[in-house]
Amino acid sequence: MTSVTATIAALAGAISMIGIASNLISILVFMKQGVLENTNISYTALAISDLLSLVATLCLSIFWNQWFLNSGLSPEFIETEAAFASLPYACFSRITGLVTAFITFERCMCVVWPLKVKRILTSAVTTMFIVSMYFIMCLTMVPVYSTLTLGWRFDPWTNMTFLRVFSGENASIISDISFLLHVVIQLAAFFAVLIFTVALVFCLRQKAAWRTQQTKAQNAIKNATKQEKAIKMVIMIAATYVACYLPPVVGITLTVLYPHFSPLGKYKNIFFVFWSLFVLFGALNSSVNLLVYYVMSSKFRRTCQKMLALLRKAEL
DSSP: OOOOHHHHHHHHHHHHHHHHHHHHHHHHHHHHHHHHHHHHHHHHHHHHOOOHHHHHHHHHHTTOHHHHHHOOSSSSHHHHHIIIIIIHHHHHHHHHHHHHHHHHHHHHHHHHHHHHHHHOOOEEEEEEEHHHHHHHHTTTTHHHHHHHEEEEEEEEETTTTEEEEEEEEHHHHHHHHHHHHHHHHHHHHHHHHHHHHHHHHHHHHHHHHHHHHOOOHHHHHHHHHHHHHHHHHHHHHHHHHHHHHHHHHHHHHHHOOTTTTTTTTTTTHHHHHHHHHHHHHHHHHHHHHHHHHHHHHHHHHHHHHHHHHHHHHHHH
16 A cells, blocks of 8 residues: 555545535435425435445545554455445445436436426336335345455464454455446446436537527526526536546456456556545545535525525524
């Protein structure tokens, strides 16, 4: 572990603490607004996955912090770090990607088939789909955790006994399968978000040109402007995801193509530095959505201001 990696991990930890607070605020605001609308359901699910991802990132930053590494504890903590930080981070980052893909897909369908999609993607259907997505992604982690056990190990170098995680039989095979599944899902989510975002921008331009020619009534203009703001907010969220997850996607591809670019490979030091940057970008992606909501959604901004006013009155 290099000092560069530890520094990046510490920075990711600081961003994670800010992001945890911002996502908690987002969840409270969406609950205040009510989660009956599809958009609020999806945004709440995204905030929850971001929150859980940031908690895992915070754990990673603690494990790879220079103070922790130099604390005299047992250096054999790779399995422990994986069980309590890396595996949850991988799981919730996949969920973040899938929820973002669903949000962009839903908004894209709202532009193309505005009447049909409202009848198909009801609140119940959206809730069931997102809950199923969470359940399936968490279920994929069960085989990996089934190979891990907690136990005590004596360290002759420090003359101390540590509680650590041990890998069981077939752990390496299951770990490889789990990593391959992670790669497939992460890449699928990334390219789905990219494709739906490009399609959304294209449809938005077409619709805007059509509205300019056809829209006459003031109410229609007002509704069109409101829809365009919602679309732009989704595009901003999706663009942030694509920008932040492009480096991890490149890193995952390199790991698959070049086995030496891995935690135990020939270029493990470079891998850890790049991996720390990936975590840092992921923390940034999960932390900025509150700012996007506040700037681009007047409804979200009003709810925030009302909640802040109530909080000030309670303090007085």
